[in-house]
Amino acid sequence: MDMKVYDLTVKAEFAESGIVSKTLVDEPFTKVVLFGFAKGQSLSEHTASMPAIIHILSGRGEVLMGTERHQAQAGSYFFMTPQTVHAIEAAEDMVMLLTMFRKWSE
16 A cells, blocks of 8 residues: 555535545545535435444534434544445535445455
């Protein structure tokens, strides 16, 4: 694996009325994606087949985890087990880091 170093404060981008995603790491054991949500944008309810972490880096919004809605702001950190229903909505421009953990087989 090559080393990767990023300044996430400058790496995040926004579309005028959309979501911009950038894959930062895509390795056999993990995938890390940086998202820039414009105010009002959302990802609808879905599940992932692997454990994942949502980490809000800036902005505010709401994260649905299972049946519970949580207010999210810079520093909010959500861990999900596989098949957890989740959704995200940005109340203002919001930056999110998503880390997904794949099964590591050596």
